[in-house]
Amino acid sequence: MNVSAHVDTFARDNLPPPDEWPELRFDLPELHYPERLNCAVELLDHADPARPVFHAPSGDTWTYGDLRAYVDRIAHVLTRDLGVVPGNRVLLRGPTTPWLAACWLAVLKAGAVAVTVLAQQRPHELGTICSIARVGHALCDVRAVDDLAKAEIPGLRITTYGGDAPDDLLNRPTPGTPYPAVDTASDDVALIAFTSGTTGRPKGCMHFHRDVLAIADTFSKHVLKPHVDDVFAGSPPLGFTFGLGGLVVFPMRAGASALLLEQATPKRLLPAIAEHRVSVLFTAPTAYRAMLDDLDGHDVSSLRRCVSAGENLPAATWRAWHERTGLRIINGIGATELLHIFISAADERIRPGTTGVAVPGWLARVQDANGDPVPDGEPGLLAVRGPVGCRYLADPRQRDYVRAGWNITGDTYVREDDGYFRYVARADDMIISAGYNIAGPEVEDALLRHPDVVEAAVIGRPDETRGQVVVAYTVLKEGAQRDADALRGFVKSELAPYKCPREIVFLDALPRTATGKLQRYRLRTEGDRP
Incomplete structure (x- = not known):
């Protein structure tokens, strides 16, 4: 590794051991980054300062010059007033606004490590994240x-x-002068993105300064192919790497601009597209399905690119959107561990019902539990290599995600004989609902914090609208009232609302084996419900 600029070495000290890293590949010329690299400088300083970078729903527009001045101002405050030194972790929390993006860039320019969380997350979740990352x-x-x-x-x-x-x-x-960016190494940690694991304890995914550029120089450059005049918009918040890439990194790397919406529901997206002439849209399949019902009366003629990720895109949704708009949705799969999309296809290469092919700069294959490739047409575990890889923050689950140099995403896929990858299912107990990743055990832990709950088991049930919905099976103390609404209210006070069970089923006992192991498959099978 290169000589670090970090004074606070916590992040680098807690990287996984080198023998647990995935194999990294830098097969494209644009991925050969210099040893010294600050990604905030790369994103800020190569665009025309007079061009727009961020639009707000109010009609306010920031230029790249405005943004650079705001970033420098914030960086001065961070280091001079607040005492932030390179390598310190800085939590960022708020709705999606230009100011949140400016704070993120300022943290990176100052050589600190950005930990961006969702505005929806509750005190218990925030406390856990801050404890793990020593924020x-x-x-x-x-x-x-x-x-x-x-x-x-x-x-x-x-x-x-x-x-x-x-x-x-x-x-x-503030001094009102430019802030001299910290001369970070290209492999200094720039951000820690948290993702839920099947154990319920969040995992901190550490990404370098070069990683931030690599996702733009692979998927965005070679698949999305943005123009300088594009206006990006979408529903994922900046607390998700899907949103961070699609709404900040990709447009800025291309010198384009983005509309940052605090509320980006389907009903708000459609009028915003028309008003701001949005040309590149990032959202989940759930939102595309919802917008189909409201397309009449809304002008979406400015759109030229529609990107879908976060959950599997059904072929029926793709075809319905194409029939109504003439637009081909660019499907993709990404992971917080790999920062953004690594399998996708665009334009005439799109095949509805598949995710696509490996993005230039990435390799992908399907393998069995022993790590051996399976024949085309047979299901197996998706394994990926590229310029970005999984590096968990001091977490033994690193050995589960990275095996023999491959990132094992936890998805079951089939590789067709022509190289296209087709999604089958999640290989673990993660629930994906409307594009949100929800760890069942995390919801179980929240339920068990209620004084009346003795046992809890949470699963995902297939749902036509949301992909999956969260269903909780609970056993209460004897004599406790079976009040599903009250229990849901309690969970909402403990976790972000999107993690709250849509349905709560009360049981006298959970189905278990003779040795006491929970039989989740019985809960997933409607006919076998106890």
Whole structure:
């Protein structure tokens, strides 16, 4: 590895041992990055400063020059007033706005490590993330600070932005001079993105400065092929790497712009597309299905690219969208561990019902549990290699995800004889609902924190609209009232609302084997429900 610029070496110190890393490949010339690289500088400094970069629903537009000035201002405050040093972890929390994006870029420019979380996440979740990543600083939208403050995280210094207080991040005096970017190594950790695991404990995925550029220089450059005049928009928040790439990294790497929406539901996306002449759209299959019902009366003629990820895109949804709009949805699969999309196809290469082929710069194959490739046409585990790989923060599950140099995504796939990859199912107990990854055990843990719950088992049930919905089976203390609404309300106070069970089934006992092992398959089979 290169000489680190980090003064706080926690992130590098907690990388997995080298023999547990995946094999990294830099097969394209554009992936040969220099040893010293700050990705914020690369994203900020190569565009015309007079061109637009971010649009807000209010009609305000920031240019690249504006953004650079705001980023420098925030970076000065971080280092001069707040004492942030290179390598410190800085939590970022708030709805999707230009200011959140500016904070993210400022953290990276200052050589710190960005830990972006969802505005929906609750105190318990935030506390766990901060504990794992040893977070000492947080920049938080003033409208989203309550849950972060309630978490009472030891040693966390919270600085709000967007408020009227004199100590607000944006109200502090600054030198008004450019901020000299920290000379980070290309393999210094730039961000830690958290994903839920099947054990329920979040996993911190560490990504380098070069990784941020690599996702743009593979999928975006070779599949999406953005234009400088494109306007990006979409539903994933910046707390998801799907949103971070699609709404910040990809447009900025191309010198294009993005519309950042705080509320990006299907009903809000359609009028926003027309008003702001959005040309590149990122969202999940659930949203495309929902927008089909409301297309009449909305002008989507500005769209030229539609990207789908987060869950499997059914062929019927692809065809219905194509028939109504003439647009071919670019399907893709990505992972937080790999930062963004690594299998996809565009234009005439699209084949409805498949995910696509390996993105240039990536390799993919289907293998069995022993790591041996399976013949085309047979299902197996999806294995991937490329310029970005899984590096969990001090987590033994690294050995499960990376095997013999391959990233094992946890998806069951079939490779067709012409090289196209077709999704079959998740290979673990992860529930994917409307594009959100939900770990059943994490929801079980929240249910078990209720004083009346004795046992809980959570599964995903197929659903035509959302892909899957969360269903919880619970056993209560004797005499406790079976009130599903009250129990759902409790879970919503513990976890982000999207993780809350859509259905709660009360049982006298959970189905178990003679040795006490939970029989989840019986819960997944409707006819076998106890």
